[in-house]
Amino acid sequence: MVPAESEEEWREAFEGARGLNVPHACPFCGRKSLHQYFALHHSQPLVQAGRSFAGRGSFWSWCSQCRRYQHASVLVPEWWNSSLDVLDGELTAEPGALEEALSVGSRQISNEDENCS
Numbered sequence: 001m002v003p004a005e006s007e008e009e010w011r012e013a014f015e016g017a018r019g020l021n022v023p024h025a026c027p028f029c030g031r032k033s034l035h036q037y038f039a040l041h042h043s044q045p046l047v048q049a050g051r052s053f054a055g056r057g058s059f060w061s062w063c064s065q066c067r068r069y070q071h072a073s074v075l076v077p078e079w080w081n082s083s084l085d086v087l088d089g090e091l092t093a094e095p096g097a098l099e100e101a102l103s104v105g106s107r108q109i110s111n112e113d114e115n116c117s
């Protein structure tokens with residue numbers, strides 16, 4: 001888990017990220033291995049504070065390297081879409097199933113190579 005005193009730093013690293021692969025460095029280990037995932041539970045489009053959401057769901061943010069993560073109930077942004085192959089029933093508070101799906105999928109994602117500097 002992400003310690004409470006580091007939550008803000010953690011959140012900032014995910015700010016502006018629009019996809020599964022987050023371009024910023026992890027505040028804990030410094031690697032560019034951050035990922036995020038939204039799971040939509042109830043499709044119910046709404047606008048809140050000028051932003052469009054697809055409905056209520058869950059959010060995971062995690063680092064593939066140091067395995068820190070956060071999980072929360074959120075409104076899922078309208079822009080979110082992901083090709084990650086995860087079944088809702090496999091999802092728990094921990095991002096284990098997501099990480100697994102990611103490691104299968106990343107063989108096809110060539111931009112992962114830039115992490116190996």
Ligand SMILES: [Zn+2]
Binds near residue numbers: 029064067068
């Ligand atoms: Zn990390």
